[in-house]
Amino acid sequence: MATYYEEKDLNKFPTMGEDAPELWEKFIGYYGPALQDGALSSREKALIGLAVAAAIQCPYCIDSFTQSCLQKGVSSEEMTEVFHAASAVRAGATLAHGVQMKNIVKNLEM
DSSP states (O other): OOOSOOGGGGGGGGGGGSSOHHHHHHHHHHHHHHTSSSSSOHHHHHHHHHHHHHHHTOHHHHHHHHHHHHHTTOOHHHHHHHHHHHHHHHHHHHHHTHHHHHHHHHHHHO
């Protein structure tokens, strides 16, 4: 079954620099170093990337960061926990936005 996500397209990411090379260079100049060892290890950053990918539901990012995590020795169990943590945060954020609904209801009932 065809889907919007095509695994082979992950390798086409660099083509985004074809029509805007100066912007692509700036992005790559930031992206690479941002994921390297620093105060956090590149392993920790790969797990963070996977969590963000899960939260924003980007299949390309999930694919890329899963591969990166595997290369850095992250286990399937650890990656599964990342998805649960991201899900919990996303659910909490959704509920927190319920306060906006309650404020509207309160204002309209006055």
